[in-house]
Amino acid sequence: MKVAAFSEFGGPEVLRAMEMETPEAGGGQVRVRVRAAGVQPFDVAVRQGWTPPGVSGDLPRVPGNEFAGVVDQVGAGVTGFAPGDEVLGFDLLGCYAEYVVVPAENVTPKPAGMSWEVAGGFTAGTQTAHIALEQLGAGEGDTLLVHAAAGAVGTAAVQLARSRGAVVIGTARQENHDYLRSLGAVPVAYGEGLEERVRAAAPGGVDAVLDGAGGEALDVSLRLVKPERIVTLVEHGRAAELGVQTTRGVRLASRLAELAELHVRGALAWHVRRAYPLERAAEAHREVEARHGRGKVVLTVG
Template structure:
């Protein structure tokens, strides 16, 4: 089968498609014939070598964490899903390899009928991450939440999931994305110089929680929250620990957690079922910035690194819709 991988650190051009043996579902796993899968900004940083001191890689490194497809193998101990079912979900953190023809999922949920394959293929990782951080921040009814980097793959889902919990959401993005953020349920503002003052004008009674999806502004985000314990980032930043800001990640080993300065948080796979319910009610969509054929994974990485993508970047398989 085809899989996307890289065998050295470098620019997007080191990403390529390789032929490898098909994986098979083990206990408590399922295999899907993939229709679409997501590109992770974190993996583009890993590929570029920007995190090599914190997260050294073993090569070849097979990319992709979330995918959607049709179940074609069901592992021992799995119930509630059958061959032929349409699902979306995530690989294990140790396996990855979701950008491929066949993908082993360790967590999954039924594909919402309202979502295209492209939307479903890019959903699971962002849903899990957003749910994990919103849970840690205990976001609920009546809270005001700032999402820094609200127009990206995780940010767009965080906005909608926070709003579904009853929170008021402020989101930062470039001005040309402001109407887009309003359509998702956020009050938009621009990032950069003057952010503290702009957010205070929008939320004169203060902000209860800050979810940083973009990085680069932690001192301002702490000032907005008034307490570093009310700020969570998903972007590795040496300033986080110094400022007392929690870096949320789900890396599978203690060594990685020590390197990035924070232990792993429990994965929020329960968020997948919540996402299905909201999607069925028309309250959660997965904005897709661009879709590339599996064979053009390098171009997808290049777009991801541009930081101009609005929503999720996905790869589609030949028989995808």
């Protein structure tokens, strides 16, 4: 099968088209012919040399932890899925590929009204946002501050928090402010003067923060709310000493099904910024590494 993989750690250029043996579904697993896969900051870290816990040090390594495609093989004991089923799902690595093999618990049916590009990049950002909001408990009457609100996690977090009844302030560059308004957030520019701008946008105060940016965003947040009312997705090193939360929840097919249902009902819009063919994964990484832009970058697998 075709994959995009790297044999040495490094810059985006180490990510290349390669051929690998097509995996077979074992007991409890499904094999999926991938149609699209999401590209994440997580994948960039993997390419740069970070090995997620529990992963062998072997190279070449195929990044990618979210995908959508068509089930083409089911292992012994799998009851809920059959060849031909359209699904979306997740794994730790390995999704920049023509085929993935995952436990059947890692996939959920793709709603008919969801495009392949949306489905391929839908899993990680939406589930992360959902988990973070569960921890923060932000709801009716609360004002939530979302840093990096135009990104993948932010796009989902703004909409999910709005549907729970919270007022949402989102940080982004000026050119993404209309986008944030369209999601339901009050936009605020990041950079010097951030704290004053947030205070002006939230005269009643901020109740909770989802930090998708780190650095200045976290420093300012600590002056606005108690540390335990912050979830940071970025500053894992500083979180414990500061008393700030990191995400504890796990990805679940049931959670994903709920979020996909919200999407097809029109309650969770998902913006695909750009789709690259699998062979151009290095360009997709360059774009994600630049850390600017709206919504999600995906790879399409022809």
